[in-house]
Amino acid sequence: MTKKIAVLPGDGIGTEIVAEAVKVLDAIGEKHNVSFEYEYGLIGGAAIDEVGVPLPDKTLELCKNSDAVLLGAVGGPKWDDLPVHLRPEGAALLGLRKNLGLYANIRPAKIYPALVDGSTLKKNVIEGVDLVCIRELTGGLYFGERKREKTETGERAYDTMVYTTEEIERIARLGFETAMKRNKRLTSVDKHNVLESSRLWRDVVNEVAKDYPEVELEHMYVDNCAMQLVRWPKQFDVIVTENMFGDILTDQASMLSGSIGMLPSASVGGEVALYEPAHGSAPDIAGQQKANPLATILSVAMMLKYSFNLQSAAEEIEIAVEKVLNGEYRTADLMEEGKKEATTSQIGDLVVEQL
Incomplete structure (x- = not known):
């Protein structure tokens, strides 16, 4: 089985967290004999800087011709003063939802036992x-x-x-x-x-x-x-x-x-669904490997469940995330006494290791 995924890293921490989700997808795909084909596109501020608009026609066509869309995050202070029709948070996200017919956003909120004391x-x-x-x-x-x-x-x-x-x-x-x-x-x-x-x-x-x-x-x-x-x-x-x-x-x-860095989401309704973490682009920590990638990783678990009907693979990712949280490493947003701080990439590696 081969599935084509449109990957839109976007702005800020988007490139860092999406890279870890792709890493996890490759690992779970190998276990379940599924091949994922990735094609990257521009969206948000990155698209404005490159081509002058937050949602290029090329990106929209890429999404429509894919089996699912993986989005990082968009926006940041750099583009806050642009006219409304060019603002990444509105023009890019609302435009994408409207053009793909995504009328419903599904966001599970679950507390993992390992995070209860840190709430x-x-x-x-x-x-x-x-x-x-x-x-x-x-x-x-x-x-x-x-x-x-x-x-x-x-x-x-x-x-x-x-x-x-x-x-x-x-x-x-x-x-x-x-x-x-x-x-x-x-x-x-x-x-x-x-x-x-x-x-x-x-x-x-x-x-x-x-x-x-x-x-x-x-x-x-x-x-x-x-x-x-x-x-x-x-x-x-x-x-x-x-x-x-x-x-x-x-x-x-x-x-x-426990943290907005733990909340995945799926936007559904059209032929192609969109998966993204609930948090924003966090420009203050972008490029520093401090972002929590687990919401994005859990979002691809939702992708496996809703778009590809790979229920057991999705559950394996969820179990792997829980095992990582039960361990000694955490990103800064989940830090508590007795734990060690890990980078974005290290957390992704730990999830893959559990898989």
């Missing part, structure tokens, strides 16, 4: 956390009409949150299907008491729920959900929510894993 939350709160956040990706505030205009006293700006029945139904159905494969509990997050779009959201979710009588459905306001994620996160199994709420809540949920 900022109490052990009895964090121990045993294992949840999945499903975020709608192509609708809502980030894709609605927006404008800035002059007024007599200064300026006025607005962004429009828009959702359709179809957009809500497909993400809700994914939430229910995911819950059916887990503990059959789904929390739908909205702001039903204030926003009209949330009232439509809740109506549609309730309608879809009729097809899944086995799933226990709970509705929760987004502000309450943010509080509950740090108060008692073990109450959650699967969370489904709209674009902006999901953007915020998934970053918050990442800390339930």
